[in-house]
Amino acid sequence: MIESKRRRRVIANIATYFVLATLSTFCIGPMIWMFLTSLKYEADIVTQTMQYIPRRVTLDNYVAIWTQSGFPRLIANSLVVTFLTVTICVATGTLAAYTFSRFAFRGRTKLMLGYLVMRMFPAVMMIIPLYVVMRGVGLVDSRFGLALAYTSFLLPLFVWMLKGFFDSAPKELESAARIDGSTRLGAMVRIVMPLARNGLVASSVFIAIAAWNEFLFALMLTTGQGSRTWPVGLQLMVGEFQLPWGVLAAGGILSILPVIALFAIVQRTMVQGLTAGAIKG
Amino acid sequence: MATLSIKDVRKSYGSVQVLHGVDIELEDGGFLVLLGPSGCGKSTLLNMIAGLDDTSGGDILIGGRSVVDLAPKDRNIAMVFQSYALYPTMSVERNIGFGLEMRGVDADQRKRAVDDAARLLQISHLLDRRPANLSGGQRQRVAMGRAIVRDPELFLFDEPLSNLDAKLRVEMRTEIKRLHERLGTSIVYVTHDQIEAMTLATKVAVMKGGHIQQFADPRTIYERPANVFVASFIGSPAMNFLPGRLVSDANGVRFAAGGVSVALQASKQPVDSERPVVLGIRPEELKVVGRDEASVEGVIDVVEPTGPETMVTVQVGEQSIVARLPPRFAGRRNESIFLAVDPASVNLFNPGSEQRIDI
DSSP: OHHHHHHHHHHHHHHHHHHHHHHHHHHHHHHHHHHHHHTSOHHHHSOSSOOSSOSSOOOHHHHHHHHHSOHHHHHHHHHHHHHHHHHHHHHHHHHHHHHHHHOOOTTHHHHHHHHHHHHHSOHHHHHHHHHHHHHHTTOTTOHHHHHHHHHHHHHHHHHHHHHHHHHTSOHHHHHHHHHHTOOHHHHIIIIIHHHTHHHHHHHHHHHHHHHHHOOHHHHHHOOSTTTOOHHHHHHHTOOSSOOOHHHHHHHHHHHHHHHHHHHHHHHHHHHHHHHTTTSOO | OOOEEEEEEEEEETTEEEEEEEEEEEOTTOEEEEEOSTTSSHHHHHHHHHTSSOOSEEEEEETTEEOTTSOGGGSOEEEEOTTOOOOTTSOHHHHHHHHHHHTTOOHHHHHHHHHHHHHHTTOGGGTTSOGGGSOHHHHHHHHHHHHHTTOOSEEEEESTTTTSOHHHHHHHHHHHHHHHHHHOOEEEEEESOHHHHHHHOSEEEEEETTEEEEEEOHHHHHHSOSBHHHHHHSSSSOOEEEEEEEEEETTEEEEEETTEEEEEOOOSSSOOTTOEEEEEEOGGGEEEOOGGGOSEEEEEEEEEEOSSOEEEEEEETTEEEEEEEOTTOOOOTTOEEEEEEOGGGOEEEOTTTOBEEOO
């Protein structure tokens, strides 16, 4: 009886690990392949028999993309646009989320629902009207304009996420702070924000990654080198007659480095934020 | 220290009115308890005094100054919450000193004030800790420290003891009473616990459905309740209610019902004979007597010795009443029992309106 129970558990464990390993291969496999490709000579990439592990290793692809393609400019643009998007979202979204969480005002539910509905439309539907608006106010092909466009579809997500974190901060704490001498805004900044810090970090990282990787809006709303971001830049390197695999792979690896760095820095806070309320604290 | 005047204060949420014209006057240094069941509007009233909720009408004056248009921080009050509402990211010291910090008191002075408050509440050794590392009783003390350190005109307590276990609750109740006597600051205290109300208050406002049912000192509330609700809400076990009628004859006025005949002290004459009334008798006012002196005759139903006393449930005709008798009461189930009651201690109520009747 005990023997069979143990066997069943072992089988269950093996199955679990098998599923996890398969999923991990699908997730991490392409990245490893991209990394290996970025280290290969162009001649070793397209060969008759597949070479998984490169026989010769070179950093030429990295040198090439960094020096010859304006890639640093693309990365800089992406950083600026991401930074602007996160800044606008945090500044306006925090106040909006707090308001939704704490004040009962006419049309609150409808407005919140409106935020959700906006997320339901595919980006393609919004892009033409958005382009017309941006052209009207002279913000096409500007980094600020792109950040505004990102804000238009990332802010609702940010507000919804953050509202949940604000909801879980006890209202009595603010009441206490208001009696102790704070204004409402002061109580929010001094008492609620430190409590929702993890949630704020988690939500901001979500926004940052989405803005960093965004392709469609960037393709439509940027035309010149001045404001083009890396996803568009990389795509434009695919020429009609050539496909520089090694350089593209190197570009891909470089572009995920900031994301990895960001995760490394905020990982602990972010996991705490995302699992907050999962267990009684 | 300050007086508190609540004048015709009303509160509605949309078309739902939750407070209907409340009037309360609290003397300087008084201890007002707002008592009532859940949803009676007592916490709403407290929040309006604090400024956390807006009033829909009426006026609130603290120390003679109208505060309805002032922000909570400008009302010079301090509040202790049911959940303590300690700031989780700050140390105990900063929690207690936060109000002073917000008011721009310099660090040295703040430290002295925090130390004094901590010493008074015996929490000096906890000042470096975070609220998460404190027990319930310690949190309660820190919350009180945060309130007293600012030396406000008025303290507000919102069911401060309801999250504590029974033993600690009694301890903290004594502590609050001691603190009030020592500081002499006026207090408004919300609770649904009638023992807290009786032990702490100088004035009690019993509330139900957004109305004040009775506003008086605790003794009056207990001995001369204004209506059946107040009479039944205060006292444990609850007051016994017996429906019957008044009888007026040559021997005087008495209350009569099946198995019950209680002589009453009538101050006004004539008494409306045969008038239906409800008699209210506190369980502790009933005493076992001989058959000749009995005003209540019944049969013992249940005997519950609690140690210091014995609760006896007696079947009187169709009704069942509870008597609080001495610990060594020897009666048994189904035996006859004869009880007498002091006429001065009984209450009469109108069976229709449930309001008190004085005869």
